[in-house]
Structures are given as structure tokens and as C-alpha cells.
Amino acid sequence: MKNIRKIVLGNKINSKVFSLGREAYIVGGYLRDILIGKKSRDLDYVVRGDIRQFAGLVYAALGLTPGKGTTVELKKEQMIRIVLKNGITLDFTELKDSIRDNLSGRDFTMNAIAWSPETGLIDPFNGIKDIAKHRIKAISIDNFKNDPLRLLRAYRFVSELGWKAEPETRKMVRHLRKEIRKSAPERITLEFFKLLNFKNFYNALKTASDDGLLECFLSIPRKRLFENIRTIPSLELCIKKLPLNFKRNIEKPFSQELTLHGLLRLEQVLYSSALNKNRLRLSRIIFERLKMVHELLSKSEKQDIFSQENLFNTFFKAKDSAFDLLILSGNVKLLSQLERFKKIWKRSLLASEEIMEITGLKGGVKLGKLIYGLKKMQFEGKLKTKKEAEKWLKSISP
Structure with missing residues (x-):
């Protein structure tokens, strides 16, 4: 098992969050990614008490200014998000009951893991074991019912992680x-x-x-x-x-x-x-x-x-x-032809102004058709030089 404490607190942001003296846990995908050796740009925290106030404390502790970080309130998700200039996001949700109750409402066992300096790892649903076995396992069918998007998310994780959804989870998906x-x-x-x-x-x-x-x-x-x-x-x-x-x-x-x-x-x-x-x-x-x-x-x-x-x-x-x-x-095999088409369409043997001068046309549909025809003949190799293009235009002009 990796030294989770060292990795979590070695992160400047986590260190600041946990130094503020509030009951707080880092949860979910961040811990999963540590366990599989992957870097994560999303940090999720559950915090006891007023999360708006706590996010403000974190914002100040990190020395952020409007140019370096933005705070967003996501009312539907009951979450406060801080988005840093480098794309890292910090999400704060309120811990209303016990941390175990909070984890029991999550989607998959691999995401139902929490850590704090006081408690260490909290893994009530054996998520670490499922991570080791590369297994995507739902916590309960009720959690799928509460948020049906999780049905699709199971397969998104199959795509992202290259793991397998375990049989009982797939059975739940088929049912719901x-x-x-x-x-x-x-x-x-x-x-x-x-x-x-x-x-x-x-x-x-x-x-x-x-x-x-x-x-x-x-x-x-x-x-x-x-x-x-x-x-x-x-x-x-x-x-x-x-x-x-x-x-x-x-x-x-x-x-x-x-x-x-x-x-x-x-x-x-x-x-x-x-x-x-x-x-x-x-x-x-x-x-x-x-x-x-x-x-x-x-x-x-x-x-x-x-x-x-x-x-x-x-x-x-x-x-x-x-x-x-x-x-x-x-x-x-036709990609080279497409590149050639793009070059000809951007700049053909004659510019629009030159075509107008030769034909006497000032614009309109007829001019458009001539431009199209000239480019097509150049693409097909029927016109190769500017002189040939001029000669062709003069031959069809009244």
C-alpha cells in the first residue's frame, strides 16, 4: 500500500485545507487515482459546517486572487467549487451525517473512499480491494435509482480505466x-x-x-x-x-x-x-x-x-x-487530395479580381460559377499554369 498520508499532505492544496482545523475529508476519485498511480486535477472534499465560509478560508489560505482562482456556487449539487488558473478544481460539499453515511450514497466502491489526517483511510465498501482487482462495482441499486446517470457512468469508467464492470453491477444496469x-x-x-x-x-x-x-x-x-x-x-x-x-x-x-x-x-x-x-x-x-x-x-x-x-x-x-x-x-489514401483541394480553394491560379478583369463580370452567380469551374479544372489537372487559366477564361467569355 502506498504512503497515502505522505502523498496527500505532500500536495500544497491538501496541506492548507487540512491545516484549517475543520473536520474535513478528501474523498473519491482523487484517492482512487493515487492508488492506481495516476495524477488527478480534481480534489473533492466533504467538510463539516458552512462550506461557503470554509471555501473562503481555503481561497485566502492559498493566497488566491480573482486572476488566479474563481469561486463558483453549484446550487443543484449543493457544492462550492474553486477553479484555479491551471485548471485544477477544488469541490467542497457539506458533511451532514457521518462520513460513512456520506460514502454510502456514492456511485461505485472505488469512489467511496475517504481520508483525513485524524482517521487515515476510510473504506467501508472494500473499494481498495476492487481497485486492486480493476473492478467497477456499484454500492447499491438504490444509488443508481437516485441518479440514473450513474448507469452510463459505469461504462465511462470502463472506457477511462480499462477495467470491467462486475456482473452484479451489469445486472443492475440491465434492470434499470x-x-x-x-x-x-x-x-x-x-x-x-x-x-x-x-x-x-x-x-x-x-x-x-x-x-x-x-x-x-x-x-x-x-x-x-x-x-x-x-x-x-x-x-x-x-x-x-x-x-x-x-x-x-x-x-x-x-x-x-x-x-x-x-x-x-x-x-x-x-x-x-x-x-x-x-x-x-x-x-x-x-x-x-x-x-x-x-x-x-x-x-x-x-x-x-x-x-x-x-x-x-x-x-x-x-x-x-x-x-x-x-x-x-x-x-x-485520399487525404493528400483533400490537402491539395484546400490549397487550391484558398489560392487558385487566378484571383477573383483577375477573373473579373478578364470576363468583365462585377460579381453575382455567374462569377461564382466561373471561380468554381476554374478551381475544379485546376484540381483535376486540366489547368496547370496561370496562362492556361487566362486562355480558358477568354475562350468562354462573350
Whole structure:
């Protein structure tokens, strides 16, 4: 067992919190992360007495100013949060009964652990043992009923930690799976996006699908959902083959805390679903991207939109979704063509002003069509020099 005391009090923030003389415990994920050797940026404390006052004392003890830290009151969660400039968060909730009672209301045994300098580790549900066995175990079915989002959170932890949900916990999920619909769409979305971002997401998705949970908030037939998940390893193989510069970019945040990598997974999972009927609250940029990618993927099943003849039109219509489209369709080899398209679209053989001077057009639809046509011919290799472009324009101008 690691020297928990040394690690906890070796943290400047924890040291200040516990020096204030109040009955306080650090709880949950922070301790779990210590036990598995992972750094945590979230510190959760339960404190006896007025948490607003206590958070103020901590704020002062840490020497914080408005530029270095912000205090937020989360009324629904009955919590005070301090957000530091470096992204570390400190959450304070009030300890109303005993610490054991507090821990008994938590989601999983691995998160129902507390520590204070006076008591040392408090582990009433054998969470440490479950951590050692890489086991995600619910404390009780009532805790799932009290907050049905925890049903989905079980699989998010499967994705994040690479562990397994133990059989009795999965049995609870299967029994209560429809209760997830009682959770706010915003909360479901955030939890599902976290699941998609992590490395072990495939096992998490497959297990959640097998247990019937996904279909309770995703508007997609079970058979189609199963097929979409089944083909995910092929998607990941395509991503694995990407050049290094693309790999770096897809791990960057895209929207709603979802990475571009996570978005590609979402696009695969939701293919052929009724986007407006899912119990997900999607940002406009994610919704429009899903809609465009799915439309073009569906079209590709009926005609060859990736032929040299149609490729320019496909890239033009897809716009920012073109990258996703190539990955999801398995056309990684066309990424160089996409990069070429972007360069030509940004700067072609002739600028708009030059086209207007040659043609005498001042603007409008006709000019737009000429610009489009010129770029398309350049992309297809039919126009290679500025002189060729000028000659072509003059030949079609009245």
C-alpha cells in the first residue's frame, strides 16, 4: 500500500485545507487515482459546517486572487467549487451525517473512499480491494435509482480505466436501463462524450450495448447500432494509419469537451440514427457535422462520390466534414487530395479580381460559377499554369 498520508499532505492544496482545523475529508476519485498511480486535477472534499465560509478560508489560505482562482456556487449539487488558473478544481460539499453515511450514497466502491489526517483511510465498501482487482462495482441499486446517470457512468469508467464492470453491477444496469431517460440530456451528453474520448471506449460501448443501455438514449435500431459498433475496429485501424500530423490534430478538443477523435467515433456510432430524436444535446457544430457526414456516407452507398470525376464536388459539399468523411469511408489514401483541394480553394491560379478583369463580370452567380469551374479544372489537372487559366477564361467569355 502506498504512503497515502505522505502523498496527500505532500500536495500544497491538501496541506492548507487540512491545516484549517475543520473536520474535513478528501474523498473519491482523487484517492482512487493515487492508488492506481495516476495524477488527478480534481480534489473533492466533504467538510463539516458552512462550506461557503470554509471555501473562503481555503481561497485566502492559498493566497488566491480573482486572476488566479474563481469561486463558483453549484446550487443543484449543493457544492462550492474553486477553479484555479491551471485548471485544477477544488469541490467542497457539506458533511451532514457521518462520513460513512456520506460514502454510502456514492456511485461505485472505488469512489467511496475517504481520508483525513485524524482517521487515515476510510473504506467501508472494500473499494481498495476492487481497485486492486480493476473492478467497477456499484454500492447499491438504490444509488443508481437516485441518479440514473450513474448507469452510463459505469461504462465511462470502463472506457477511462480499462477495467470491467462486475456482473452484479451489469445486472443492475440491465434492470434499470430505461431509467437513464430521466437524466437531463446535457448530463447524458457530457458522460457519453467522456466515454468516447478514452482509449478503451470500444469495450465500453460494446458492453453498454450488450446490456441494452445505449438504445435507451440513442435513437437507433438495435441491429443497426450493433453493426455500427462492430465496424469501429476498422475505423480505429484507419486512424492508426494516419500521418503523424493528422494524429496530433484529432486528439485536440473539438466541441463540448469532445475531441475530433471522439467525434469520429460518434459519427460512426450514430450512423443511420434519427439525430433529432437522440437524448443528446448536441452543439450546432457537432450536429451539422454529423448531418453532413451521414448524408454523404449514405450517398456513397449508391454512387461513387470518391471517383476522380466527383471528388472535387464531394470535397466542396463536405467542407470541414471532408476529413471525417474520408476516415469513416476508409479512404485515407485520399487525404493528400483533400490537402491539395484546400490549397487550391484558398489560392487558385487566378484571383477573383483577375477573373473579373478578364470576363468583365462585377460579381453575382455567374462569377461564382466561373471561380468554381476554374478551381475544379485546376484540381483535376486540366489547368496547370496561370496562362492556361487566362486562355480558358477568354475562350468562354462573350
